[in-house]
Amino acid sequence: MSHKNYISKVVSDAHAALDGLEDNMTVMFGGFGLCGIPENSIAAIRDKGTKGITCISNNAGVDDFGLGLLLKTRQIVKMIASYVGENDEFERQMLSGELEVDLVPQGTLAERCRAAGAGIPAFFTPAGYGTEVAKGKEVRIFNSKPHILEYAFDAPFAFIKAWKGDKAGNLIFKGTARNFNPMMAMAGKITVAEVEELVEVGELDPNGIHVPGIFVQRIFKGIGYEKRIEQRTVSAKAE
């Protein structure tokens, strides 16, 4: 009997990748600002109409793009993020109490994802000590410096975006589009990776893999990437 020497993670498209996603789940979304966000998965979740989402993501998108699409349709009930500016609809829902918001220091957010995927249930960090972030949290002194206890996240689904991936789920990112994607890949019980280029197994150099396929349960080739730029800044042309 013949067998492949890899485990295929390929699903046909973004809609097929959502199998098992139900209302009232906690879901991670990779990306920093609009850089490296899973554009296809977000659009598919909007179309599917999944409700009551608790969202773990560094940012909340802008009014008409990124997670802003799911805010507009009221599919998100709680946002766990480090920075949520640049979004009027977000502000309106937050001030009216429709949307619950939990602000987490960025490094703590990253480490809570990493810890979740690495089998570390909790950790101590100096970030936030002496601030309102530390309220109600255990404090311990290590090396004569106070630290606060933070817990790993628990996320049944993670949606991430990479540049290239192979059918076994091995991923490579481009530039600063890596950001939160690798840790969220590790953290998700079901991690859905969308990629710009989906290649055959063996085409990616194993030395250059950023996320090994073991952390990815589903992969598909995304289409129509908009890759919007939030702050277009340029230098004067060199003389």
Added chain:
Amino acid sequence: MGLNKNQIAQRIAQELKDGWYVNLGIGIPTLVANHIPKGINIEFQSENGILGMGPFPVEGKEDADLINAGKQTITALPGASFFSSATSFAMIRGQHVQLTVLGAMEVSDVGDIANWKIPGKMVKGMGGAMDLVASADNIIVAMRHTNRRGESKLLSSCSLPLTGVACVKKIVTDLAVIKVTPNKGFVLLERAPGVSIEEIQEKTAGRLLVEGDIPEISLD
């Protein structure tokens, strides 16, 4: 009177030492990169996942996959590297980054900093600021000495929600260079050209120690 934004950045750049990795916050801190002294090699870190950050790209070369923590399009210099947010904050928490420069709304005379939240206003979030100030050995604050209402931003204790406690080491404002010490409070090191010690004392609400001759800031 006093320093403008670029001059504040230029004065902070004088603090840079050869071989340092440096994280610059949004606003005046970003301008520090334009004033690196000759013969000093620095690599800039941006917490969204790059070391070796270069200037903004020339028009037409913007890349949506290459931004800084302020979401601005940037370039990567030869020798640059990209990494995840977890690795980025490992660099920061693990004190591999030698200097953090950031802005502030208030600093207390024991080095507490408030720069992320104003009660009653829309809260945007702390981003990476709490991780940066909790971990960095060397933190310099770049800010104006007073707020828009003319009130001192250098206080005996912060009135706004804190970002971190007892962490700021030095402050460069439009009026002065000030060291923050745990015991003596603010210590005046230098004054902006043409600015009197009396004016700095008047605009500093926290404890301010003035000892000996206070030289003018030199920007040559």
